Amino acid sequence: MPRTVHVLNGPNLNLLGTREPQVYGAQTLADVQQLCERACERHGLRLVFQQSNHEGALVDAIHEAGREHAAGQLAGVVLNAGAYTHTSVALLDAIKGTGVPLIELHISNVFAREAFRHRSWISPAARAVICGLGVAGYALAIDAIAAW
Numbered sequence: 001m002p003r004t005v006h007v008l009n010g011p012n013l014n015l016l017g018t019r020e021p022q023v024y025g026a027q028t029l030a031d032v033q034q035l036c037e038r039a040c041e042r043h044g045l046r047l048v049f050q051q052s053n054h055e056g057a058l059v060d061a062i063h064e065a066g067r068e069h070a071a072g073q074l075a076g077v078v079l080n081a082g083a084y085t086h087t088s089v090a091l092l093d094a095i096k097g098t099g100v101p102l103i104e105l106h107i108s109n110v111f112a113r114e115a116f117r118h119r120s121w122i123s124p125a126a127r128a129v130i131c132g133l134g135v136a137g138y139a140l141a142i143d144a145i146a147a148w
């Protein structure tokens with residue numbers, strides 16, 4: 001049975017393609033999903049791709065990944081928590097509480113933006129952080145997970 005990669009997207013990422021395209025580019029979330037599907041196919045991994053605007057739903061999704069982790073079925077998690085990156089102790093606790101191996105991802109280079117985006121509550125619990133590579137970062141994150 002192939003191991004699973006969870007790609008989780010937080011608030012406003014459903015607007016990709018039309019949301020501030022000068023920052024996030026022209027590709028839609030459906031394009032990102034396709035990119036992730038191709039990357040997973042290349043590595044023989046199963047993809048679970050989700051987006052939610054709700055913090056608790058993202059916590060639930062991390063718990064779901066945690067159950068697969070406990071059962072030895074999880075390859076890893078890619079989390080673009082959007083603005084919750086900069087606010088959510090609940091997401092930090094979910095990652096720590098489940099022990100899921102996780103890559104924090106940002107499409108934009110958050111360090112070249114407003115100061116409030118420089119702080120991440122998630123980074124201390126992440127295995128790695130990718131930011132500023134555009135949506136290509138998603139495929140690179142999956143490549144890295146496949147190599148773990």
Ligand code: DQA
Pocket residue numbers: 011012013080081082083084085105106107108109110117
């Ligand atoms: C983001 C960066 C966050 O600061 C922002 O709130 C987002 C998207 C990114 O992918 O660059 O919603 O995570």
